[in-house]
Amino acid sequence: MAVLEIKNLHKSFGELEVLKGVDLSVAKGEVVSIIGPSGSGKSTLLRCATLLERMDKGSMAYLGDYAVSEGENGKSIYASNDELRRLKRHFGLVFQNFNLFPHYSVIKNIVDAPITVQHRNKDEVYEKARLLLDKMGLKDRENYYPHQLSGGQQQRVSIARALINDPAVLFFDEPTSALDPELTQEVLKIIRELAEQKTTMVIVTHEMNFAAEVSNKIIFINEGLIVEEGTPQEVIYSPKIKRTQEFLAHLK
């Protein structure tokens, strides 16, 4: 069963149709990178998948449970708020701008949601959070506040926050775009490690070499449609479609 199954996703902002029928299927342990020019709809796709935007048409299921099903004419029908909130446990999202809560310490940023929202056992959550911080190389930073950390450290905290509920899939929305090259490397290193541990991930990124290195599947989106998808070898190193070739040529 697919961890995430999106079918025929349409999304418009007013007159502008941003996504024009996109299918996305992510299997367990798979790393999928979504690439494409600005305004192609790749971020909107991620925002629909994480329920930050409501899709107009199409369906979406996490681990076979429908968050959005198709009604008449393919119109999206959303599940109840309770069901949606339950399904949110299945995914984590890492933002471009981290979006840590500035008034919470590092550890509180990570443990607050599982404790107050999911009512998980406090000791267990703290133990897990410390384990994650250790993994992120931030063992001694748990009582710091976000403003006392570098951008790279903040992004690693937000990765730990996204991982605390053991999500079935982890989304990254341009996780290194707000970082300088040096800090970018320390965040990419973490994502690489997660990939080695078979964490299921969907990454929107402009780091082509990195995407090629860690992904099982690359999806190239242009003007709201998937133009080409396949292995990194196929899409990045020998793209068949002209639009993909043009886009990649610009990056080199």
Place this chain on the structure above:
Amino acid sequence: MRRANLKPSFIISALAVFFASSVVVYAADVAQSDPSIGSCIVEFWQRVCSIVQILGKGVLYSVGLFFLTILFALPFGLLVAFARMSKNPILSNIARVYISIMRGTPLMLQLLIVYFGPYYLFGMSLKNYPEFMAAVIAFVLNYSAYFAEIYRSGISSIPVGQYEAANVLGYSKNQTFFKIILPQVIKRILPPVTNEVITLVKDTSLAQVIAVIETFTIAKQLANAQASMLPLICAGVYYYIFNFIVAFAMERIEKKLNYYR
């Protein structure tokens, strides 16, 4: 933010200014007669003590009015801010008009309307309607409007990413607001709130127009009776000390919230 004016040297010089001015005012009072210096000092001290004592009762009303206004206007202002920011156009327009009127007309007029309105409009007797209660109602209505706009500016200054992060983590709307957004709003709005609160201390003197026996009402009566400015100076000292404590407390709170940015 650290305000330099809370140093001891500043306190001493401020009090010295008040003391010197009261001596000058008193000197003017006794200039016609020709008493000895010794009896002057004793008499001056006795007069100041008696004025301070008589004003004391008024100060209780001023302080009461102040705290009751803060107590009700802070939460009520938040409700008005919600209404103002509501997607419901009727609600948001009602709040908009309310804020506009409350900020656009004199507080003194609002006091008169709140106190005499029920009598003129509904023929209600003023017997069971204490002036103090009317003053509290008028102040709460007025200050809520100012606080509402401060809340609104604070709430809209929080980046949308904070809401999105909370949403993805599963926080409900209430949890998001009270756990994630409001604490950050409070930190951001503290400086403008301090301004309003300091203005409020001084505005309590407006309650005299509906004959609330507050500090300034009594000071004016005393000044008339004694044909002296000394009671007014003493009232000034009371207001100053009151505001000094308020500013000090607000600074402490600001410092407490300095642990994050």
